[in-house]
Amino acid sequence: xxxxxxxxxxxxxxxxxxxxxxxxxxxxxxxxxxxxxxxxxxxxxxxxxxxxxxxxxxxxxxxxxxxxxxxxxxxxxxxxxxxxxxxxxxxxxxxxxxxxxxxxxxxxxxxxxxxxxxxxxxxxxxxxxxxxxxxxxxxxxxxxxxxxxxxxxxxxxxxxxxxxxxxxxxxxxxxxxxxxxxxxxxxxxxxxxxxxxxxxxxxxxxxxxxxxxxxxxxxxxxxxxxxxxxxxxxxxxxxxxxxxxxxxxxxxxxxxxxxxxxxxxxxxxxxxxxxxxxxxxxxxxxxxxxxxxxxxxxxxxxxxxxxxxxxxxxxxxxxxxxxxxxxxxxxxxxxxxxxxxxxxxxxxxxxxxxxxxxxxxxxxxxxxxxxxxxxxxxxxxxxxxxxxxxxxxxxxxxxxxxxxxxxxxxxxxxxxxxxxxxxxxxxxxxxxxxxxxxxxxxxxxxxxxxxxxxxxxxxxxxxx
Amino acid sequence: xxxxxxxxxxxxxxxxxxxxxxxxxxxxxxxxxxxxxxxxxxxxxxxxxxxxxxxxxxxxxxxxxxxxxxxxxxxxxxxxxxxxxxxxxxxxxxxxxxxxxxxxxxxxxxxxxxxxxxxxxxxxxxxxxxxxxxxxxxxxxxxxxxxxxxxxxxxxxxxxxxxxxxxxxxxxxxxxxxxxxxxxxxxxxxxxxxxxxxxxxxxxxxxxxxxxxxxxxxxxxxxxxxxxxxxxxxxxxxxxxxxxxxxxxxxxxxxxxxxxxxxxxxxxxxxxxxxxxxxxxxxxxxxxxxxxxxxxxxx
Numbered sequence: 209x210x211x212x213x214x215x216x217x218x219x220x221x222x223x224x225x226x227x228x229x230x231x232x233x234x235x236x237x238x239x240x241x242x243x244x245x246x247x248x249x250x251x252x253x254x255x256x257x258x259x260x261x262x263x264x265x266x267x268x269x270x271x272x273x274x275x276x277x278x279x280x281x282x283x284x285x286x287x288x289x290x291x292x293x294x295x296x297x298x299x300x301x302x303x304x305x306x307x308x309x310x311x312x313x314x315x316x317x318x319x320x321x322x323x324x325x326x327x328x329x330x331x332x333x334x335x336x337x338x339x340x341x342x343x344x345x346x347x348x349x350x351x352x353x354x355x356x357x358x359x360x361x362x363x364x365x366x367x368x369x370x371x372x373x374x375x376x377x378x379x380x381x382x383x384x385x386x387x388x389x390x391x392x393x394x395x396x397x398x399x400x401x402x403x404x405x406x407x408x409x410x411x412x413x414x415x416x417x418x419x420x421x422x423x424x425x426x427x428x429x430x431x432x433x434x435x436x437x438x439x440x441x442x443x444x445x446x447x448x449x450x451x452x453x454x455x456x457x458x459x460x461x462x463x464x465x466x467x468x469x470x471x472x473x474x475x476x477x478x479x480x481x482x483x484x485x486x487x488x489x490x491x492x493x494x495x496x497x498x499x500x501x502x503x504x505x506x507x508x509x510x511x512x513x514x515x516x517x518x519x520x521x522x523x524x525x526x527x528x529x530x531x532x533x534x535x536x537x538x539x540x541x542x543x544x545x546x547x548x549x550x551x552x553x554x555x556x557x558x559x560x561x562x563x564x565x566x567x568x569x570x571x572x573x574x575x576x577x578x579x580x581x582x583x584x585x586x587x588x589x590x591x592x593x594x595x596x597x598x599x600x601x602x603x604x605x606x607x608x609x610x611x612x613x614x615x616x617x618x619x620x621x622x623x624x625x626x627x628x629x630x631x632x633x634x635x636x637x638x639x640x641x642x643x644x645x646x647x648x649x650x651x652x653x654x655x656x657x658x659x660x661x662x663x664x665x666x667x668x669x670x671x672x
Numbered sequence: 673x674x675x676x677x678x679x680x681x682x683x684x685x686x687x688x689x690x691x692x693x694x695x696x697x698x699x700x701x702x703x704x705x706x707x708x709x710x711x712x713x714x715x716x717x718x719x720x721x722x723x724x725x726x727x728x729x730x731x732x733x734x735x736x737x738x739x740x741x742x743x744x745x746x747x748x749x750x751x752x753x754x755x756x757x758x759x760x761x762x763x764x765x766x767x768x769x770x771x772x773x774x775x776x777x778x779x780x781x782x783x784x785x786x787x788x789x790x791x792x793x794x795x796x797x798x799x800x801x802x803x804x805x806x807x808x809x810x811x812x813x814x815x816x817x818x819x820x821x822x823x824x825x826x827x828x829x830x831x832x833x834x835x836x837x838x839x840x841x842x843x844x845x846x847x848x849x850x851x852x853x854x855x856x857x858x859x860x861x862x863x864x865x866x867x868x869x870x871x872x873x874x875x876x877x878x879x880x881x882x883x884x885x886x887x888x889x890x891x892x893x894x895x896x897x898x899x900x901x902x903x904x905x906x907x908x909x910x911x912x913x914x915x916x917x918x919x920x921x922x923x924x925x926x927x928x929x930x931x932x933x934x935x936x937x938x939x940x941x942x943x944x945x946x947x948x949x950x951x952x953x954x955x956x957x958x959x960x961x962x963x964x965x966x967x968x969x970x971x
């Protein structure tokens with residue numbers, strides 16, 4: 209017959225098998241119940257019996273089994289007709305954009321290529337929010353900018369995560385400019401970039417762990433929901449006065465599938481946080497580019513300085529190779545076939561001094577910490593952990609433990625009152641043709657003098 | 673209590689509220705209900721044909737049709753007497769294709785819509801391989817620029833009207849998943865069953881009952897599989913298998929009837945409009961409403 213659900217000889221067999229299976233399950237259940245009762249009766253005396261029963265088939269206890277079948281008869285009516293619970297879906301309906309007039313604009317926070325961010329107060333509730341007015345230019349962007357569309361889509365999709373900034377609603381202008389579009393988001397006092405510039409000392413190791421765990425959980429959530437952020441950097445990580453970070457600015461983000469779509473643009477991620485495979489011109493990439501950025505952020509949190517500050521693509525790549533070593537066919541199979549790798553001239557392989565210097569550069573870091581940073585900054589994308597994998601790393605389980613967010617220090621807010629200082633860091637790339645690496649690129653001399661450098665500090669005080 | 677999921681996701685769509693289904697901006701402006709349904713149906717067909725000609729995947733076409741229906745729905749929705757429905761249809765397709773990997777240029781899109789407009793509703797032929805637009809068919813530069821302006825304006829209008837809720841959860845991959853769960857591909861008619869179920873899901877996009885605005889993808893899929901299995905003659909479990917997919921018998925029954933009525937509705941539309949055009953602009957719609965009034969008055 210035609211389907212698995214048609215009646216046939218095998219079906220009878222299948223039925224019998226299923227019946228037996230059901231029987232078995234029922235028996236197990238009854239046994240469990242019996243064990244619970246027994247455990248109650250004689251909690252102390254029975255540990256070896258429980259241990260035994262857990263192995264499933266306890267063939268050497270026929271007496272117990274026979275008694276079970278009596279219990280089973282009593283259980284039957286309850287076990288067979290459980291109340292059926294169907295999943296219900298009740299998402300809210302849509303409604304037209306409401307008006308910006310429900311908000312009083314307070315002060316300007318910053319301006320980017322995407323728009324202006326201001327602090328605002330909702331008139332009805334008195335609540336303070338951040339309002340981002342989009343810069344719209346239909347002629348330039350071919351209609352509504354695709355970056356804003358993706359940002360709104362991704363933020364709505366990731367709304368429920370506590371470490372992703374909450375997009376409350378999108379409102380529009382009124383009166384003469386009904387086409388103005390504003391994103392209303394929760395307001396956070398700081399961004400990590402500005403905050404670090406103001407701080408005298410870098411974050412403590414325990415604080416860095418908390419920040420990284422929060423960031424890792426946000427990125428893991430995004431990847432789990434098929435979103436790549438594609439512009440992770442400290443200025444896109446907001447921090448409130450309760451030690452909680454929220455990931456913001458999804459202008460570069462997009463939905464992907466598995467396998468990832470071919471022909472993604474490699475012009476993503478702000479240069480200093482851009483993974484080597486992007487610099488080498490790959491068009492197929494996945495969450496590992498976000499993981500590279502997390503590695504850069506980790507390094508930046510440790511030293512209070514952006515880790516790899518290249519002035520252009522070529523310099524960025526050379527800084528990466530200086531820190532992480534030169535890729536080889538062994539460590540990164542196939543990298544030579546990437547578009548921009550053909551013009552690279554790398555120093556001859558098999559030189560011991562060409563490995564990663566992460567261990568010696570971050571001498572105060574524990575072995576586990578250096579191991580994590582090393583894997584995050586693995587040149588080969590497949591060598592990097594997943595965002596979920598970061599959370600399980602041993603580094604977070606060793607002392608000092610991650611600091612509870614409630615114990616975080618508070619800082620005076622830059623965004624609260626005055627204009628945030630213009631960041632010295634470069635912006636995410638604009639859309640358009642990706643410039644290849646220009647001309648012949650010679651990296652053969654980047655390791656000159658490496659031997660003379662100090663190999664790590666001897667002692668350092670560890671702050672906890 | 674049964675668990676409740678309240679966030680839109682890849683599985684869940686925002687649904688129209690009762691107030692939104694009761695009336696619409698078009699009806700408030702005086703568009704008769706059946707005429708409104710005809711226009712909705714026609715713009716859906718238009719987008720389906722345009723999407724095929726533009727070689728877009730069905731996911732994007734389906735999203736654009738759902739978005740189009742949301743746009744016309746409810747008193748806060750948009751009125752067909754204020755916006756040219758065929759321009760809005762084009763903008764919906766442009767909007768859904770944009771953030772995907774199948775971005776369209778305005779020129780591609782507008783050329784195809786202008787071509788389809790010249791066909792007086794015979795989209796099916798055009799969308800089949802025979803009637804692709806010939807290379808000498810083009811849009812004049814002036815027309816193009818004016819239409820492009822309208823395209824951008826309508827795109828922003830759709831977004832504002834939907835409160836930027838352009839998210840659409842589609843049933844297609846869920847359908848494959850359910851069929852696999854039912855072990856449907858084990859039998860020889862598995863693929864014909866799947867094709868039939870997909871066909872029902874695609875027709876449901878054009879349903880006058882706006883099924884994608886009133887039912888979640890899981891229910892649509894379950895009903896389409898149920899009906900397809902009846903038609904293909906393949907056997908499904910004799911127990912209430914739809915409950916595994918969180919669909920109640922009552923909802924299943926309603927949807928199966930709705931899916932079965934699609935063919936009759938399409939026939940009826942074809943007969944009603946015959947050789948004449950469904951009004952797809954504000955001007956044409958005004959004339960159609962005036963004609964209808966004149967006819968009833970003259971009777």
